[in-house]
Amino acid sequence: MVKEHGILIDGKWIKSGSGETFESLNPANEKVIGKFQSCNNDDVNKAVNAAENVLDSWKDVPAPKRGEILLRAAQLLRKNKERLAKLMTREMGKVIAEARGDVQEAIDITEYMAGEGRRLFGHTTPSELRDKFCLGMRMPVGVFALITPWNFPIAIPSWKITPALICGNTMVFKPASDTPLCAIEFVKVLEKAGVPKGVINLVTGSGSKVGSALVKHKKIRGISFTGSREVGEFVTREAGLKKVGLELGGKNGIIIMDDADLKLATDGVIWGGYGTTGQRCTAASRIIVHEKIRSKFEKMLLNRTRKLRLGDGLKPKTDVGPLINNRAVEKTHEYTHIGLAEGAMMLCGGKPVKINGKGFFYEPTLFTNVAPDMRIAQEEIFGPYISMITVKNLDEAINVMNGITYGLSSAIYTNDIKNAFEAVERIEAGLTYVNSSTIGSEVHLPFGGIKGTGHAREAGWTGIEEFSDIKTVYFDYSGRLQKAQIDVVVGKKLKKHSE
Ligand code: NAD
Numbered sequence: 001m002v003k004e005h006g007i008l009i010d011g012k013w014i015k016s017g018s019g020e021t022f023e024s025l026n027p028a029n030e031k032v033i034g035k036f037q038s039c040n041n042d043d044v045n046k047a048v049n050a051a052e053n054v055l056d057s058w059k060d061v062p063a064p065k066r067g068e069i070l071l072r073a074a075q076l077l078r079k080n081k082e083r084l085a086k087l088m089t090r091e092m093g094k095v096i097a098e099a100r101g102d103v104q105e106a107i108d109i110t111e112y113m114a115g116e117g118r119r120l121f122g123h124t125t126p127s128e129l130r131d132k133f134c135l136g137m138r139m140p141v142g143v144f145a146l147i148t149p150w151n152f153p154i155a156i157p158s159w160k161i162t163p164a165l166i167c168g169n170t171m172v173f174k175p176a177s178d179t180p181l182c183a184i185e186f187v188k189v190l191e192k193a194g195v196p197k198g199v200i201n202l203v204t205g206s207g208s209k210v211g212s213a214l215v216k217h218k219k220i221r222g223i224s225f226t227g228s229r230e231v232g233e234f235v236t237r238e239a240g241l242k243k244v245g246l247e248l249g250g251k252n253g254i255i256i257m258d259d260a261d262l263k264l265a266t267d268g269v270i271w272g273g274y275g276t277t278g279q280r281c282t283a284a285s286r287i288i289v290h291e292k293i294r295s296k297f298e299k300m301l302l303n304r305t306r307k308l309r310l311g312d313g314l315k316p317k318t319d320v321g322p323l324i325n326n327r328a329v330e331k332t333h334e335y336t337h338i339g340l341a342e343g344a345m346m347l348c349g350g351k352p353v354k355i356n357g358k359g360f361f362y363e364p365t366l367f368t369n370v371a372p373d374m375r376i377a378q379e380e381i382f383g384p385y386i387s388m389i390t391v392k393n394l395d396e397a398i399n400v401m402n403g404i405t406y407g408l409s410s411a412i413y414t415n416d417i418k419n420a421f422e423a424v425e426r427i428e429a430g431l432t433y434v435n436s437s438t439i440g441s442e443v444h445l446p447f448g449g450i451k452g453t454g455h456a457r458e459a460g461w462t463g464i465e466e467f468s469d470i471k472t473v474y475f476d477y478s479g480r481l482q483k484a485q486i487d488v489v490v491g492k493k494l495k496k497h498s499e
Contacts, residue, residue, distance in 0.1 A: 004035040005184055007043060007204055010050035011197020017042045022205070024180055027093040027322040027360045028312040036180040039205040044172070044213040047201035051143040051170035052219050054198035059140045059168035066166055067117020073162075073193035074110040077103060084154060084185060086314065092153050092179050093321040093360075094276050095313035106158035106186065109443040109459060113162035116464055120167070130489055131478035138468040140168035141243050142221030145214035147174050147207070147235075149227045150324055151279045153182035159443075160224045161190065161200065163463040169222065172201045174211050176227075178324050180204045207231060215239055224466065226281075229380075229406075229452055245466045246454030247447075249380040250408030252438040253286040255397045255423060258293050260413035261435070266300045268413065268437035273386040274308060274320050274364045275439060279328075281453075282409040282431070284438040286370075286377055287388045288397045294390050298368055301386075302347050308364045310353055320384055322360045329360045332383030336365060339376040344387065345369040372400045380406070394419050402428045407451035409438040430457075 004021060006013035016037035024033045037043070058066075077084070085099040094102070122137040146160040157175060164171050175183030187202050203210055211231075214220060215238045225235050226247040235244060254272060256265045272284030289297055311318035323329050329352045336350040349365030362383055370377050370387040377387050391397045401410055411433040412423040420434045430449040431441070441447045446462040448454065458466060476482055490496055 002032050002035055005037070005181065007037045007039060007047075008187060008191075008200065008202040009043070009047050010053075010201065016040060016205070022177060024091055024178060025325070026090050027324055028314075028355070029358045033091050034181050036177070036204045039203040039210045041209075041213050043203055044210060044217065047172040047203050048143060048214075048217055048219050050198040050201050051172055054196065055140070055143060055170045058170055058196065058199050061168075063117040063120050063166060063168065065117070066168065067114040069194045070110050070114035070117070070162055070166060073190050073195075074107050074114060076189045076193055077107045077110060080189065081107070084182070087185060088153055088179075088182050089313040089321070091181050092150055093313055093324060095318050095321050096316075098276055099313065102152055102155045105152070105155035105443060109155075109158050109463075110162050112443050113166045113463070116163070116166045120464065120468070122470065127474070128484060128489065129476075129478070129482045129487060131476065132482060133475040133477070135473050136470045137473060138167065138464070139471050141467065141469050142169060143219055144169045144171040144222040144224060144467070145174065145217070145220045146171055147211050147214065147223070147225045147227065148176060148183070150176035150178035151276065151281070153179035154186050156226050157183055157186055159447075159458045159463065160226075161186075163458075163467040164224070165195065165199070167464060167468040169467055170199045172203060172214060172220075174203050174205075174214060177204065177206060212238070222467070224456070224458075232454055243469070245456035245458070247281070247456045247458060248449070248452065248454040249406060250281045250283070250449065250453055251286060251378065251380055251404045251406045252282055252284050252409040252429075253288050253401045254284045254410075254438060255394070255401060255412040255414075256287065256289045256293065256297060257394065257397075257412065257414040257416065257419055258290040259415045259419070260293070261415065262293060262297055262300060264435065265297065265413040266304055268411065269301055269386065270304050270308070272411070272437035272439050274305070274384045277321050277323055277362070278384040279324060279382050280439055282439045282441070283382070284411065285381060285385055285387060286400075287386055288391055288400050289388055290397070291390050291392055294388075298347070298388065301388075302366060305364050305366050305386075306348055310361050310363065311355060312359075320364055323362055323383060324360065326360055328383065329362055332362050332365075332381055332385060335376055335379075335381045335383070335385065339367050339370070339374065339387070342371075342374045342376065343369070344371075344374060344376060349384070372403050378404055394422060398423060398426045402426070405452040406449065408449035408453040409433070411436060411438045
């Protein structure tokens with residue numbers, strides 16, 4: 001019997017008025033994980049109204065008290081870490097060690113944001129006038145729509161929900177349709193920790209119906225969206241004057257200089273390119289290698305790539321799990337045809353795989369002789385896929401790195417500090433790693449991209465900025481009308497030059 005799951009509106013788990021459901025599959029064996037509600041406009045309206053109704057009372061709760069709820073949530077997540085990680089591997093496919101990391105990321109950010117309950121710093125600053133006091137203080141934005149992808153099914157929702165809560169917003173959360181169960185389980189933890197009813201509402205269903213209804217909804221004041229650039233552009237067009245944060249795709253590169261530690265670089269490229277089956281927004285899909293060490297590095301990388309074991313992420317020996325669904329297999333395979341047609345050389349991989357006749361697996365694929373303007377070097381593939389580009393020097397490497405429309409993550413392997421600083425200064429990306437891979441962010445630092453990756457900066461102190469507005473406050477205790485920019489003010493005992 002496949003269980004049917006509800007949606008959460010105003011503290012009640014209910015069925016959608018549509019009467020329709022959809023299924024979530026285990027990508028390793030195609031078994032059905034559960035049935036989920038295909039919401040309609042009426043459900044979206046109810047969810048938004050529920051969030052709006054409790055906005056005033058939630059923002060009235062002192063932020064440190066909101067923080068206590070988050071702290072309880074972090075403790076519950078810790079207690080349930082293994083259960084949630086296993087569920088995540090079943091629903092999304094990533095290998096179990098990475099699924100544990102995903103839940104750990106949620107624990108970390110929930111603790112961090114709990115602490116923010118006792119900070120939520122604003123600024124105080126001097127006034128240009130006497131007997132006047134100025135400050136900037138934080139306010140909640142209002143009702144948020146939180147729309148998330150499937151590749152970090154608990155971590156990404158936690159990066160949005162926990163800062164949104166601590167800042168005093170209420171919200172409607174719409175997770176990706178490939179991982180609704182992870183989202184439901186995460187929200188249940190928050191409910192259990194004491195988030196009051198109506199503060200978080202969860203609706204499920206297609207992006208084109210449910211996501212888009214939220215984006216256009218008049219009562220929604222803020223949208224935090226993580227997903228593809230195409231949908232990000234739609235959100236930008238349709239959101240009107242709402243506060244919008246966008247975390248979109250990437251085409252991230254790693255530069256390997258001739259002075260690099262090649263063993264360390266190989267470890268980083270394998271992790272960056274094939275970790276999470278290449279389905280990270282920060283995945284390293286372009287390896288920009290110095291011509292002097294190209295042949296040696298290529299051999300080392302090929303050797304390691306061939307040894308990677310595909311399989312169910314729950315099996316301890318699996319290195320690379322399945323892709324999320326059959327569409328992703330087809331898309332990845334299409335790029336193999338594109339790369340070959342463009343004249344690149346495939347060193348290994350390039351085939352869809354079934355294990356015991358099932359699953360959405362794809363062989364880890366390595367292309368070399370890739371030109372920087374080929375489509376496999378420009379477009380986000382989101383599969384276990386690496387394209388090697390050879391360059392003559394650092395200047396050319398940085399130009400190749402920057403010659404894309406995205407700007408999320410980047411890395412350089414070098415033992416020359418001059419190379420490292422030049423790369424850090426010139427690379428156009430939201431993240432640059434020196435002697436480490438493109439993946440592996442920490443929750444107390446800002447995360448996000450530039451150019452076609454969008455403009456959001458989630459996590460860390462900037463996570464608070466995403467989910468709050470600033471009110472500027474002036475207290476004038478002079479007892480007279482003082483005019484900024486017009487009155488001339490000097491110290492009480494000082495004289496102006498003209499006097
Ligand atoms: P997607 O854009 O297809 O879907 C993301 C979410 O948007 C889903 O919940 C989906 O249902 C919803 N959606 C779809 N159409 C919509 C519409 N018209 N209006 C509103 N919502 C809509 O992306 P995906 O396939 O789930 O995720 C993969 C993409 O996410 C990749 O491009 C990846 O790089 C990106 N991503 C970016 C980051 C980052 O932080 N920059 C992190 C993870 C993933």
